Amino acid sequence: MLILGIETATTQVGCAIGGHEGVLASVHAAKGRRHAEYLVPSIEFACERARVELSEIGVVAVDVGPGLFTGLRVGVATAKSLAFALRVPMIGVSSLDLLAFRVRFSGRLIVTTVDARRGELYYACYRQVPGGVQRITDHLIGTPDDLASELLASGEEVLLVGEGAQRYPEAFDGLAKVELVDTGDSYPSAEALVELAHASALREQFERPDVIEPIYLRRPDAEINWAIRDGR
Amino acid sequence: MNEHLTGAAPVDAPVVDESTIVLGVETSCDETAVACVRGGRDVLSSVVSSQVDLHARYGGVVPEIASRAHNELIIPVMARALLEAGLDGEDVDAVAATTGPGLIGALLVGVSAAKALALAWDVPFVAVNHLEAHLYAGFLEDPDLQFPMVVLLVSGGHTLLVHVEDHGRYRLLGQTLDDAAGEAFDKVARFLGLGYPGGPAIDSIAMSGDPEAIAFPRSMLGDGLDFSFSGLKTAVVNHVRANPQVATEDVAASFQQAVVDVLVAKARRAAEATGAAALALGGGVAANSLLREQFLGACAEDGLHAFLPSREMCTDNAAMIASTGWYRLRRDGATPLDCGADPNERLATT
Numbered sequence: 001m002l003i004l005g006i007e008t009a010t011t012q013v014g015c016a017i018g019g020h021e022g023v024l025a026s027v028h029a030a031k032g033r034r035h036a037e038y039l040v041p042s043i044e045f046a047c048e049r050a051r052v053e054l055s056e057i058g059v060v061a062v063d064v065g066p067g068l069f070t071g072l073r074v075g076v077a078t079a080k081s082l083a084f085a086l087r088v089p090m091i092g093v094s095s096l097d098l099l100a101f102r103v104r105f106s107g108r109l110i111v112t113t114v115d116a117r118r119g120e121l122y123y124a125c126y127r128q129v130p131g132g133v134q135r136i137t138d139h140l141i142g143t144p145d146d147l148a149s150e151l152l153a154s155g156e157e158v159l160l161v162g163e164g165a166q167r168y169p170e171a172f173d174g175l176a177k178v179e180l181v182d183t184g185d186s187y188p189s190a191e192a193l194v195e196l197a198h199a200s201a202l203r204e205q206f207e208r209p210d211v212i213e214p215i216y217l218r219r220p221d222a223e224i225n226w227a228i229r230d231g232r
Numbered sequence: 233m234n235e236h237l238t239g240a241a242p243v244d245a246p247v248v249d250e251s252t253i254v255l256g257v258e259t260s261c262d263e264t265a266v267a268c269v270r271g272g273r274d275v276l277s278s279v280v281s282s283q284v285d286l287h288a289r290y291g292g293v294v295p296e297i298a299s300r301a302h303n304e305l306i307i308p309v310m311a312r313a314l315l316e317a318g319l320d321g322e323d324v325d326a327v328a329a330t331t332g333p334g335l336i337g338a339l340l341v342g343v344s345a346a347k348a349l350a351l352a353w354d355v356p357f358v359a360v361n362h363l364e365a366h367l368y369a370g371f372l373e374d375p376d377l378q379f380p381m382v383v384l385l386v387s388g389g390h391t392l393l394v395h396v397e398d399h400g401r402y403r404l405l406g407q408t409l410d411d412a413a414g415e416a417f418d419k420v421a422r423f424l425g426l427g428y429p430g431g432p433a434i435d436s437i438a439m440s441g442d443p444e445a446i447a448f449p450r451s452m453l454g455d456g457l458d459f460s461f462s463g464l465k466t467a468v469v470n471h472v473r474a475n476p477q478v479a480t481e482d483v484a485a486s487f488q489q490a491v492v493d494v495l496v497a498k499a500r501r502a503a504e505a506t507g508a509a510a511l512a513l514g515g516g517v518a519a520n521s522l523l524r525e526q527f528l529g530a531c532a533e534d535g536l537h538a539f540l541p542s543r544e545m546c547t548d549n550a551a552m553i554a555s556t557g558w559y560r561l562r563r564d565g566a567t568p569l570d571c572g573a574d575p576n577e578r579l580a581t582t
């Protein structure tokens with residue numbers, strides 16, 4: 001079963017095609033947040049490189065965030081419209097899970113991060129289990145300093161991953177047991193998306209296109225302001 | 233303006249005729265809409281899901297809330313538009329979407345969805361300007377509508393007088409220098425505590441008021457074909473502050489009369505100046521009952537062919553996008569799939 005993976009949760013745009021033989025082709029571009037402009041041509045290009053017709057795709061997988069709201073909506077709207085038009089099922093995977101997948105061979109506590117803007121990070125914690133890693137927290141949002149205090153309090157050896165934390169190295173400088181990975185693997189990748197989705201596809205964990213939505217973790221400002229004014 | 237609208241070479245030259253079915257997608261503001269139109273005129277389905285209730289408590293459209301709602305509604309609305317038209321994806325010959333002007337996050341949901349459909353069905357994608365689509369809305373209901381004509385386009389975001397010389401040939405005659413007419417209705421309704429959206433609220437309460445009770449200014453009535461509504465809004469606020477006992481009905485009726493007087497007078501003058509034989513109304517404010525009545529009266533007096541779209545065709549919908557997409561595809565060919573959205577996209581004028 002061929003899977004098309006679409007990833008737009010950060011400033012990077014990516015897509016990949018693969019299946020049981022692994023990833024056949026992938027395209028990534030990270031320039032200027034032009035998700036809507038790059039994504040569909042990237043999919044066409046990946047299909048060409050993989051020598052696959054779009055009609056051969058059996059599953060559309062998408063990174064559902066957390067991440068950049070507009071980027072996520074471009075990715076999710078594109079992915080679900082493709083799945084709808086091709087009449088195939090979908091698989092949604094979190095951006096933080098994708099980051100953890102790349103460092104799944106570490107025995108340390110894995111903490112993955114995505115930039116949430118406004119001085120905050122989206123993050124989640126993972127532990128190694130047989131065959132991969134397992135998320136042991138919800139998707140969370142907080143400042144780099146909040147996260148640093150949590151990590152210090154845990155007293156554990158930590159592998160800290162992702163462009164979110166990389167943006168605030170000073171927050172994690174003084175933590176002896178925390179290694180901030182600052183090379184490669186800092187963006188969620190479309191290849192990891194295809195690999196993770198393949199595992200879900202084998203277990204037939206599919207979703208319908210009309211129910212796949214981004215993980216926002218933050219309410220719209222207007223709603224928050226309204227709630228404050230209204231005392232809710 | 234996007235390059236693709238200035239006549240980039242067609243991707244390929246699809247055959248566009250009376251049997252060509254275009255699926256249109258519109259998400260520029262707070263309506264999620266998808267429609268299927270055959271041959272540019274025959275509306276097979278037109279589904280509009282309004283988010284007005286989601287934004288009402290904020291007194292205006294909240295961009296982030298609108299974008300989230302579009303993303304949730306786009307697939308169900310798309311599915312219903314195909315179902316109501318009795319079509320399968322294979323029957324669709326091209327996909328059109330609004331690329332601007334509008335709210336950028338909202339536009340991108342529709343553009344992304346439309347490009348994905350075009351890719352999956354292997355049919356051309358066509359970028360459509362929202363303002364141009366409003367100009368085309370008239371053709372969907374009045375096959376006798378002929379060029380050249382003058383269109384008064386009045387909505388929450390726009391107030392334009394356009395001379396439509398031919399398909400794709402538009403001359404901008406006048407526009408608002410500050411607030412759009414619909415925006416003035418929203419702001420005044422909000423100030424008067426009449427709720428959101430302001431147009432229908434003022435329209436209905438004004439029925440029981442005296443339009444001559446207060447002599448609000450007719451802004452820029454004497455000067456050219458441009459509009460200005462922010463002074464009128466200020467005049468309403470000042471009058472109510474100075475006369476707290478004034479009846480809200482009278483304020484609403486007098487305000488509405490002042491707006492309509494200016495709109496109708498300038499539309500007439502534009503028709504006279506261009507020698508156009510027809511005058512058309514478009515945009516959400518065209519649903520206002522006083523505007524409709526006085527517009528028809530003016531056209532009758534001046535011997536102009538009047539065109540008043542139905543309420544469904546005045547407000548944002550995707551049938552007008554699909555229709556414009558058909559004409560645009562026939563004239564300019566497909567739009568490349570690397571196109572994005574432009575929140576400030578202008579109407580291409582001559």
Ligand SMILES: [Zn+2]
Pocket residue numbers: 362366387515516547548
């Ligand atoms: Zn409109």
